[in-house]
Amino acid sequence: MNHLTDNEWEQIVSLYIDGELDADEKTKLEAYLATHPVAAREVEVLRTAKRSLSSKEKLPANDWFWLKLSNRLEGRFSHQPYRHAASKPSIAISTLAVVTFFVIGVIYFKDAPMFHHYFIEKKLQVESVYRNNIMTGNILPLFSNLNNDDVLNFALSGSIAIDSSNNTSLQVKNSDDSGSQIQIIRNEDPSVIPVTMNDFADEIGISHNQREVVDSILGSYKEKLQASVLVSENDEVAIHAELVDLNRAMVSTIAACLEPPQRTRFKRFLDHRKAPYALVAVNSPTVPSHIILNKIPRFSNSNNYVVISPDTVEIAEMTINVDSIREVARRQEMKYRKIITERMVAELTDRQRRMEENFVGMGQNRVRVHSTSGAFQIHFEHSAPVGIPGGMVEMVKPRIPAPEFPRVQFNHVTVVGDSAFSFEIPADDQTVRVFKRLPKGEFRFEIVDSMMREPKMKLMFKSPSAKRDFESRLKEMNEQDEDLMDLDSLLRESELTPEQPAVKLKKPGKESEVELMM
Amino acid sequence: MAKPAVINIINANIPNEQKSDDALIMLFQSGEQEVFRYLVERYREKVRNVIFSIFNDADQVDDISQEVFIKVFHALPNFRFESSFYTWVYRIAVNKCRDELRKKKVKRFFSFHSFEKTTNTKIENLATTTFDDENIKGVIEESLKKLPEKFRMPIILKDIDGMSYDEIADVLDCEVGTVKSRLSRGRTMLREILMPILV
Numbered sequence: 001m002n003h004l005t006d007n008e009w010e011q012i013v014s015l016y017i018d019g020e021l022d023a024d025e026k027t028k029l030e031a032y033l034a035t036h037p038v039a040a041r042e043v044e045v046l047r048t049a050k051r052s053l054s055s056k057e058k059l060p061a062n063d064w065f066w067l068k069l070s071n072r073l074e075g076r077f078s079h080q081p082y083r084h085a086a087s088k089p090s091i092a093i094s095t096l097a098v099v100t101f102f103v104i105g106v107i108y109f110k111d112a113p114m115f116h117h118y119f120i121e122k123k124l125q126v127e128s129v130y131r132n133n134i135m136t137g138n139i140l141p142l143f144s145n146l147n148n149d150d151v152l153n154f155a156l157s158g159s160i161a162i163d164s165s166n167n168t169s170l171q172v173k174n175s176d177d178s179g180s181q182i183q184i185i186r187n188e189d190p191s192v193i194p195v196t197m198n199d200f201a202d203e204i205g206i207s208h209n210q211r212e213v214v215d216s217i218l219g220s221y222k223e224k225l226q227a228s229v230l231v232s233e234n235d236e237v238a239i240h241a242e243l244v245d246l247n248r249a250m251v252s253t254i255a256a257c258l259e260p261p262q263r264t265r266f267k268r269f270l271d272h273r274k275a276p277y278a279l280v281a282v283n284s285p286t287v288p289s290h291i292i293l294n295k296i297p298r299f300s301n302s303n304n305y306v307v308i309s310p311d312t313v314e315i316a317e318m319t320i321n322v323d324s325i326r327e328v329a330r331r332q333e334m335k336y337r338k339i340i341t342e343r344m345v346a347e348l349t350d351r352q353r354r355m356e357e358n359f360v361g362m363g364q365n366r367v368r369v370h371s372t373s374g375a376f377q378i379h380f381e382h383s384a385p386v387g388i389p390g391g392m393v394e395m396v397k398p399r400i401p402a403p404e405f406p407r408v409q410f411n412h413v414t415v416v417g418d419s420a421f422s423f424e425i426p427a428d429d430q431t432v433r434v435f436k437r438l439p440k441g442e443f444r445f446e447i448v449d450s451m452m453r454e455p456k457m458k459l460m461f462k463s464p465s466a467k468r469d470f471e472s473r474l475k476e477m478n479e480q481d482e483d484l485m486d487l488d489s490l491l492r493e494s495e496l497t498p499e500q501p502a503v504k505l506k507k508p509g510k511e512s513e514v515e516l517m518m
Numbered sequence: 519m520a521k522p523a524v525i526n527i528i529n530a531n532i533p534n535e536q537k538s539d540d541a542l543i544m545l546f547q548s549g550e551q552e553v554f555r556y557l558v559e560r561y562r563e564k565v566r567n568v569i570f571s572i573f574n575d576a577d578q579v580d581d582i583s584q585e586v587f588i589k590v591f592h593a594l595p596n597f598r599f600e601s602s603f604y605t606w607v608y609r610i611a612v613n614k615c616r617d618e619l620r621k622k623k624v625k626r627f628f629s630f631h632s633f634e635k636t637t638n639t640k641i642e643n644l645a646t647t648t649f650d651d652e653n654i655k656g657v658i659e660e661s662l663k664k665l666p667e668k669f670r671m672p673i674i675l676k677d678i679d680g681m682s683y684d685e686i687a688d689v690l691d692c693e694v695g696t697v698k699s700r701l702s703r704g705r706t707m708l709r710e711i712l713m714p715i716l717v
Binding site for chain 1: 554555558559562563566567570571576579580583584587588591654655658659661662673674676677678680683698699701702703705706708709712713716
């Protein structure tokens, strides 16, 4: 090696660290290095450099790359595809800036008009910064690749998977008295088996034509669903206020096109799956398909979105071009759902944890955004009804979560004849007045206090068979010589047996009423 | 070189994402421009990372990568299958980076002193610290940035992107011998910077 020029030596070392020297040259070089520590150190430095460079960290993948590129290739530099109008800024930082300017104004500016002018100017600047930075960059529908089965499942359950592998889902909940909420949560119960259109059609027994109508209904609402949840390149999620009520509208519209017997089956279908809405108008006239399909509103009446970004929560008014959404959805096959669940949701929830709770106003409605670990929740003080297509009857109502049921224990039951019960209840101030035959074959018994004042609880049997079933259960319990029987567990048992009537609880005023419905 | 016989591949009943680069290019050249996305998806991360290796600045990567693929899109109708698509895209990416570096050089002319000072200070600071793997990585990457571009580029393509000499020659549009000599010269320069720090 000693006879080599510097250039030749450099080249041999370079080939050596690339593993390109032939065996003979390699042996010679290694023998030389073994006896020349300075040269060996030089070679070792280069090996370290090569090792270090070859393990250089890769950039995180950019899953927005193609979308951005395709927009540029299609000459879409100059417009943002969806966002059109501006927002109504009402943000914490804006408020803080305003307060700061106010204080500065009071201290330093005695001249009111000058202060006013300065104040307005600065306020507009702050507002403008936020207005111009909401949902900038590319905006995409979170649910771009939906099929009708996905939409049907959302209608029936109020839940839609964002990333099925991660079990992250978006859920909506709506009730008449406690407002409504949208949640993005992890760890959805994986045991829930999705329903397909075929399951639905078989179980309800719909005709081929009706199936086409239901498919069209789902197709129409699919567009609304796609336009309801948007994500931006800058880690923002925009959720349309109407999303909370979309599944109610869907179930009601589907029910409207069914015949009454089919509705009875549909009702059972919903009950069996504990769907968030129960069918109530089973016997309403069937609405012709052309009326239904013509009246599903394609565009929303309101353009209000709740926009959650890593920095703020906004109510923004945005006009969505549904056709563009559909076009993007068609082209869009990127796996950005994964990004949403793994990165965006994590960032947003982290931010929400830091800020605890965030309130913004949407007209008369107050919207609260709240986060727990790995999830966030948007709560609307009042629901924002989508509205059932014009001229159609509202066919569903929210299933009310079971209220705290007053536990009633009694130690003696007598069944008297066909229509009366006798109870003894150990509590000092309670006794039971039994039975009341109502018109149309209904029966009721009541629990009242010892002064026989207003009933505290009523049980109503909608039919003689329901009453007979209840009686036989009471008899069985008597025969087992139980000292204490628990009325609400008895009711729960009834609820748990699918063949038995479901228990439905209502709270009219201060009293509780229990209906056993067939 | 004549076009390879890829007609049978084009017509094969396999999804676009599984088709070869050449088959996709043939489809593109026959008017199916939508297949371009499959080529982009296949190479976008490689291109982004080579640009990142050259600039070491994540903020610039996506803009430059987009420019590269726009250029690829416009040049693809004239692609003559004389090299692999992979090395051809790399060549466009490297040339684009060279353009950007040239622009930077002009800017640097006006603030040369501060640039040099910053770079040297970074390395000197590292020279006084205790080395762990991360520090060594930092020193090596900073040292690599000090090399002239014609010596730096082969090292990036060889050591970071793992290309063969032939591929590097194709990308840099030079002879394999030139690649070898630039690599050895570049490594010598790198060693001269690193020896006082690491040994």
